Amino acid sequence: MSTGRRQFLKAAGVTGLLGLVGSPLLKIFAPGELEASSEFREGAALTARRWSLVVDMKAFPTEESYTKCIEACNYTHNIPRMDNEKHEVKWIWPETYEHAFPDNYDVYLSENIESMTFLVLCNHCDNPPCVRVCPTKATFKREDGIVAMDYHRCIGCRFCMAACPYGARSFNWRDPRPFTKNVNPLYPTRTKGVVEKCNFCADRLYRGEQPACVEASGGALIFGDLKDKDSNVRNILRTKFAITRKPDRGTLPRVYYIIGGS
Amino acid sequence: MSDKSKVIYLLVIFCAVAAFPFLYNSLSTPVNAKIELNTPVIDAMKVKQCIVPKEEMRRDHMKILNRWRDEVVRDSHREFGNIDGVMYEKSLQRTCMHCHSNKSEFCDRCHAYASVDVYCWDCHLAPKENKP
Amino acid sequence: MIEKALSGNKFYWAWVCFLLAVIAVGVASYIRQFHYGLGITGMSRDVSWGFYIAQFTFFVGVAASAVMVVMPYYLHNFKRFGRITILGEFLAIPAVVMCMLFIFVDMGQPTRILNVILYYTPNSIMFWDMVALSGYLTINVLVGWTTLSSQQKSVPPPKWVKPLIYLSIPWAFSIHTVTAFLYAGLPARHFWLSAIMAARFLASAFAGGPALLVILCLIIKRITKFDPGEKAIKGLVTIVTYALIVNIFFIGLELFTALYSQVPGHMQTFQYLYFGLGGHGKLIPLMWFSTFLAISAVVLLLVPATRTNQITLLFACASVHISLWFDKGFGFVIGGFVPNPLEKVTEYWPTLNELLVTTGIWSIGLLILTALYRIAISVKVELEA
Numbered sequence: 120m121s122t123g124r125r126q127f128l129k130a131a132g133v134t135g136l137l138g139l140v141g142s143p144l145l146k147i148f149a150p151g152e153l154e155a156s157s158e159f160r161e162g163a164a165l166t167a168r169r170w171s172l173v174v175d176m177k178a179f180p181t182e183e184s185y186t187k188c189i190e191a192c193n194y195t196h197n198i199p200r201m202d203n204e205k206h207e208v209k210w211i212w213p214e215t216y217e218h219a220f221p222d223n224y225d226v227y228l229s230e231n232i233e234s235m236t237f238l239v240l241c242n243h244c245d246n247p248p249c250v251r252v253c254p255t256k257a258t259f260k261r262e263d264g265i266v267a268m269d270y271h272r273c274i275g276c277r278f279c280m281a282a283c284p285y286g287a288r289s290f291n292w293r294d295p296r297p298f299t300k301n302v303n304p305l306y307p308t309r310t311k312g313v314v315e316k317c318n319f320c321a322d323r324l325y326r327g328e329q330p331a332c333v334e335a336s337g338g339a340l341i342f343g344d345l346k347d348k349d350s351n352v353r354n355i356l357r358t359k360f361a362i363t364r365k366p367d368r369g370t371l372p373r374v375y376y377i378i379g380g381s
Numbered sequence: 382m383s384d385k386s387k388v389i390y391l392l393v394i395f396c397a398v399a400a401f402p403f404l405y406n407s408l409s410t411p412v413n414a415k416i417e418l419n420t421p422v423i424d425a426m427k428v429k430q431c432i433v434p435k436e437e438m439r440r441d442h443m444k445i446l447n448r449w450r451d452e453v454v455r456d457s458h459r460e461f462g463n464i465d466g467v468m469y470e471k472s473l474q475r476t477c478m479h480c481h482s483n484k485s486e487f488c489d490r491c492h493a494y495a496s497v498d499v500y501c502w503d504c505h506l507a508p509k510e511n512k513p
Numbered sequence: 514m515i516e517k518a519l520s521g522n523k524f525y526w527a528w529v530c531f532l533l534a535v536i537a538v539g540v541a542s543y544i545r546q547f548h549y550g551l552g553i554t555g556m557s558r559d560v561s562w563g564f565y566i567a568q569f570t571f572f573v574g575v576a577a578s579a580v581m582v583v584m585p586y587y588l589h590n591f592k593r594f595g596r597i598t599i600l601g602e603f604l605a606i607p608a609v610v611m612c613m614l615f616i617f618v619d620m621g622q623p624t625r626i627l628n629v630i631l632y633y634t635p636n637s638i639m640f641w642d643m644v645a646l647s648g649y650l651t652i653n654v655l656v657g658w659t660t661l662s663s664q665q666k667s668v669p670p671p672k673w674v675k676p677l678i679y680l681s682i683p684w685a686f687s688i689h690t691v692t693a694f695l696y697a698g699l700p701a702r703h704f705w706l707s708a709i710m711a712a713r714f715l716a717s718a719f720a721g722g723p724a725l726l727v728i729l730c731l732i733i734k735r736i737t738k739f740d741p742g743e744k745a746i747k748g749l750v751t752i753v754t755y756a757l758i759v760n761i762f763f764i765g766l767e768l769f770t771a772l773y774s775q776v777p778g779h780m781q782t783f784q785y786l787y788f789g790l791g792g793h794g795k796l797i798p799l800m801w802f803s804t805f806l807a808i809s810a811v812v813l814l815l816v817p818a819t820r821t822n823q824i825t826l827l828f829a830c831a832s833v834h835i836s837l838w839f840d841k842g843f844g845f846v847i848g849g850f851v852p853n854p855l856e857k858v859t860e861y862w863p864t865l866n867e868l869l870v871t872t873g874i875w876s877i878g879l880l881i882l883t884a885l886y887r888i889a890i891s892v893k894v895e896l897e898a
Binding site for chain 1: 450454455457459474475500503504505506508509
């Protein structure tokens with residue numbers, strides 16, 4: 120590769136940064152002659168200093184309402200449906216209170232809570248143990264707080280799975296392709312031997328879209344910037360009492376649950 | 382067995398082993414290395430131009446893809462502007478394969494010819510092709 | 514010296530061929546696993562480490578235990594161990610090789626293993642484990658080989674060996690400490706989250722490793738012309754006895770903290786291992802068997818009559834080794850995953866393919882051990898002749 124070319128690519132990296140500012144800029148850059156260059160993104164990218172999710176349990180009245188969220192995620196990310204339960208891959212899934220919050224369980228809690236189904240997923244911790252233990256930085260924390268996975272780099276040692284207090288990580292014990300029936304052609308699958316988990320739909324955010332589960336939740340899941348004091352999530356957390364999973368582990372989870380009351 | 386005949390036997394075996402790849406290739410049917418550029422999307426383009434000049438693509442596409450991969454996944458830099466200021470999304474599935482929707486005649490042919498075994502497709506999905 | 518490993522009677526070659534055959538089966542089983550994925554093992558989303566990592570943990574202990582002959586001999590001038598120091602060092606080499614192989618076969622993407630170096634990450638204990646293990650292997654190969662070849666030539670070992678020997682002592686402690694840190698620093702697993710983990714690992718290593726060395730010495734005495742010496746064996750037995758008692762004491766400390774505090778997270782794994790949890794209890798017989806072996810070994814090692822009798826001594830040392838193998842090479846790692854972070858129980862049991870890969874790795878270890886011991890003993894016998 121010639122030096123000129125290398126310099127150009129560096130420059131391209133800078134323009135790439137500029138591009139993140141928003142699509143109006145893109146329109147100026149792109150003459151619109153080439154098919155590939157037009158409309159690869161609808162709206163401006165959604166950005167935040169600290170992404171977080173609030174689960175409003177009152178807005179999940181029926182099984183259908185949370186199943187829609189799970190199915191949206193499964194389709195968006197090509198989550199396989201493994202035939203062996205031991206090989207299960209799940210990014211977001213339902214749990215009872217007893218299992219989602221095992222440290223806060225008591226047999227005399229309200230019947231209401233007993234019957235509730237909690238959606239659990241990666242907490243995108245502020246102090247993520249999975250990132251701390253990963254020997255290759257295949258899992259890392261982005262500047263916007265998303266704990267991301269680089270499937271190209273993961274060596275499949277599963278140290279992160281041992282370290283996660285939320286059981287949020289799945290390993291591809293086998294090639295997931297044969298078990299991925301309804302394929303989303305715009306998203307990759309995974310290969311056998313790598314760990315995967317929820318990524319807060321980082322690529323949808325870039326396209327200006329809310330995470331798939333949030334979009335399908337009909338307002339039960341609220342996604343926003345925890346470091347913006349006027350954001351949707353901060354406004355809710357200010358007025359309603361919310362809990363996180365296993366706060367005693369010092370991981371600073373960033374998925375909040377509003378269970379009831381106001 | 383004398384040393385002389387030992388040497389001769391081993392020499393013959395060595396020559397046979399050393400010559401095998403050449404013999405094998407000359408006897409097997411040659412791989413078609415000609416890549417096919419005509420896809421519906423490319424045919425519809427007024428100016429048929431890849432993201433960078435085709436000589437560079439031919440030589441450096443793997444480097445570009447590797448760099449894109451790291452920049453997108455790790456640095457969240459998802460856009461690429463070429464020398465003419467045209468912006469592209471750094472995406473194998475959404476950008477490259479959008480035009481080159483004929484993986485078997487585009488990627489695979491040359492890779493087969495060069496005996497390159499890529500693992501891109503272990504995860505990334507190739508566009509559906511209408512095979513004759 | 515290496516040529517000595519290539520000469521031997523027909524029993525030697527039959528043994529080598531047997532090991533090679535088991536290795537071949539192991540390699541074939543690994544190739545099967547490579548193509549199918551780790552789903553061919555008994556591991557699962559909930560028990561995401563299994564037999565491989567447990568065996569790795571156990572053999573780090575065996576490797577570290579070489580320090581128990583090196584330290585008394587070189588640091589305290591304990592002459593009796595002079596005859597077996599090389600056996601200790603040469604036991605560490607195959608043990609570390611097995612550790613590395615167990616890690617390797619446990620990788621989901623083994624072809625990317627160099628990423629650990631390419632994208633080195635010092636905040637990961639795995640990185641330090643790699644440094645510790647490869648360093649320890651290098652030290653032991655250099656020290657063992659150089660001292661033995663100097664002995665063969667009846668010259669004093671080169672000067673640079675001495676500092677390396679002294680380095681090997683803290684290094685041996687470090688490999689098992691770092692291995693304990695792999696577990697003891699995880700906020701997700703109560704069972705492993707214990708400050709005493711490294712100390713417990715070292716105690717069990719200093720019992721199990723020397724116990725194996727006693728067994729090997731007794732075998733060597735019987736089938737070769739080399740006698741490791743009654744006094745050396747006696748010294749090893751003392752180490753085994755005290756280390757075993759300390760290990761049992763440490764387990765007692767763990768049990769007290771868990772059971773007296775009544776903190777559920779701390780109790781659950783012990784409950785699972787020894788009594789079963791929610792109707793699941795596949796490991797109960799193993800854990801009680803391990804307990805039984807440990808207690809009977811303590812008795813056999815403390816009573817002078819059984820300690821000095823070769824048959825009962827052999828039995829006692831085998832009990833120590835097997836007991837710790839079940840405890841650390843199985844229960845410790847599997848138990849940490851039960852119950853899972855959502856307090857559900859998924860059980861684990863190794864599959865046939867997994868066991869074949871494991872026996873393949875053991876055989877590679879035994880083959881290296883056989884060759885190294887063959888060399889060491891030939892040299893020693895020649896010198897004494």
